[in-house]
Amino acid sequence: MSDFVVISWQHVGYAAGFLAVAVLISFFLKLGVEGRIIVGGIRTFAQLLILGYVLSYVFSQRSLGLTMLIFVLMVLVAAVNAYTMETRRHLSTIALFFFTLLFVLIIIIVPVGKLILSLKPWFLPQYIIPFGGMAIGNAMTAGILAQNTLRRLLKAEQSIVETKLALGAGCFTSAYPQLVASVKTGLVPTINTMMVVGLVHIPGIFGGVVLAGVSPVEATKYQIVVMYMLAMGASLTTFIVSWATLNSLFTSRAQLRAEELG
Amino acid sequence: MGLVGDSGSGKSTLLRALARLIEPDDGRVLLFGRDWDEFTPRLYRRKVCLLSQVPVALPGTVEDNLGYVFHLHRNLPRVDPRHLLMEVNLPPHLLTQNAETMSVGEKQRLALARALAMQPQVLLLDEPTSALDETNAVQVLDLLTAICSRKGLSAILATHIREHLRIAHRKLLLSDGEVTENE
Numbered sequence: 392m393s394d395f396v397v398i399s400w401q402h403v404g405y406a407a408g409f410l411a412v413a414v415l416i417s418f419f420l421k422l423g424v425e426g427r428i429i430v431g432g433i434r435t436f437a438q439l440l441i442l443g444y445v446l447s448y449v450f451s452q453r454s455l456g457l458t459m460l461i462f463v464l465m466v467l468v469a470a471v472n473a474y475t476m477e478t479r480r481h482l483s484t485i486a487l488f489f490f491t492l493l494f495v496l497i498i499i500i501v502p503v504g505k506l507i508l509s510l511k512p513w514f515l516p517q518y519i520i521p522f523g524g525m526a527i528g529n530a531m532t533a534g535i536l537a538q539n540t541l542r543r544l545l546k547a548e549q550s551i552v553e554t555k556l557a558l559g560a561g562c563f564t565s566a567y568p569q570l571v572a573s574v575k576t577g578l579v580p581t582i583n584t585m586m587v588v589g590l591v592h593i594p595g596i597f598g599g600v601v602l603a604g605v606s607p608v609e610a611t612k613y614q615i616v617v618m619y620m621l622a623m624g625a626s627l628t629t630f631i632v633s634w635a636t637l638n639s640l641f642t643s644r645a646q647l648r649a650e651e652l653g
Numbered sequence: 654m655g656l657v658g659d660s661g662s663g664k665s666t667l668l669r670a671l672a673r674l675i676e677p678d679d680g681r682v683l684l685f686g687r688d689w690d691e692f693t694p695r696l697y698r699r700k701v702c703l704l705s706q707v708p709v710a711l712p713g714t715v716e717d718n719l720g721y722v723f724h725l726h727r728n729l730p731r732v733d734p735r736h737l738l739m740e741v742n743l744p745p746h747l748l749t750q751n752a753e754t755m756s757v758g759e760k761q762r763l764a765l766a767r768a769l770a771m772q773p774q775v776l777l778l779d780e781p782t783s784a785l786d787e788t789n790a791v792q793v794l795d796l797l798t799a800i801c802s803r804k805g806l807s808a809i810l811a812t813h814i815r816e817h818l819r820i821a822h823r824k825l826l827l828s829d830g831e832v833t834e835n836e
Contacts, residue, residue, distance in 0.1 A: 550705065550707065550709045551709055551711060551712075553674055553705070554705065554709040554711065554764075555711070555721075556674060556694075556698070557672055557674060557698055557702065557703045557705070558698065558702070558721065558722060558725060558767065558768075558771065559694070559695040559696075559698040559699045559725050559726060559771070560695075560725050561694075561695065564725070568712075642676070644673060644676070644694050645694040645695075646673065646674055646675060646676065647674070
């Protein structure tokens with residue numbers, strides 16, 4: 392830990408120069424996103440600052456209840472984000488993502504805390520919250536991708552699905568190829584990352600742990616755990632979200648709700 | 654029975670409702686005197702089969718398309734796929750062809766063969782000749798008439814061409830979703 396370099400706020404301010412370059416590029420190329428870059432920059436600053444202070448408090452408390460509260464809030468924000476990303480919004484998406492991500496989170500953090508890291512207590516917030524946050528973020532992205540793909544494919548291939556229905560196939564059988572394709576699409580970013588991790592990009596937790604002065608070999612172990620955890624989280628989330636979405640797009644009389652496809 | 658009406662008059666919607674792919678706003682549907690709720694969707698659609706206006710070939714070969722029906726309805730007596738093709742005047746050598754590369758007319762006949770494999774009691778024919786030239790259209794209509802009379806099938810034919818109703822025993826004229834003539 393002795394190698395850790397503390398950054399002053401003044402030096403953080405220097406980094407704003409990077410943002411200024413992005414704004415200038417947008418201005419000269421007439422991209423029209425200067426405002427969004429500035430707002431994004433301000434939000435990044437404010438959100439991370441709040442996160443820093445909140446986590447400082449949570450880490451000092453070592454409370455299971457407080458840690459779970461943080462997770463519930465994170466999952467809620469992720470679920471609302473999934474809802475706002477929909478072209479045609481369905482309130483049920485919030486509930487679907489909320490419960491799916493909560494389920495995925497629990498079955499990830501309990502073995503990570505108890506078995507893999509052998510923490511005492513198992514919910515030690517400074518370990519469990521970063522792990523959980525990564526799991527939620529990755530699972531949310533995978534779930535959104537899978538759900539959007541499923542709706543898009545069902546719309547594009549409505550005639551094939553309805554032909555199968557007309558032949559007497561059930562909902563699941565009629566849309567099975569689209570279900571498989573959506574789950575696969577949701578998994579693509581996670582699988583791609585696993586293929587190139589350590590070769591093309593140095594992932595966040597690895598960088599963070601190394602920056603904190605831990606040896607790269609120790610950091611590698613953390614990153615391996617994270618990658619495997621993300622793979623399971625994305626698989627479960629894409630499957631649950633796609634399956635539940637598929638069910639919601641058919642009536643009990645095996646009719647496709649075409650108007651819900653967006 | 655023939656259904657005639659201009660585009661947008663509700664012919665396809667009525668047939669889709671009769672195939673139970675959409676739920677009607679109002680009314681009841683009886684199949685041989687029994688309410689359709691007495692049938693499972695699978696059984697109802699085995700008895701009442703819709704052939705859509707744009708024929709759809711499922712991914713795979715012609716044989717895969719015909720075999721799909723037996724895969725879905727395992728209690729159906731197996732019929733030789735070559736026999737099914739001959740029934741709709743398609744040559745048996747097409748069995749190994751990729752169904753998606755067939756012409757529209759061939760796809761229409763394949764869809765009919767696929768429907769016949771289910772041994773339905775009612776055929777719902779949504780503009781089966783709309784994508785065909787006049788010669789092919791007449792051939793398909795004659796084929797449908799022959800198959801229906803040979804197998805004792807009921808059929809509801811939707812078309813916007815009044816002359817095609819010559820094969821129908823009963824005719825309904827649809828306009829803006831309403832039956833305006835019944836003869």
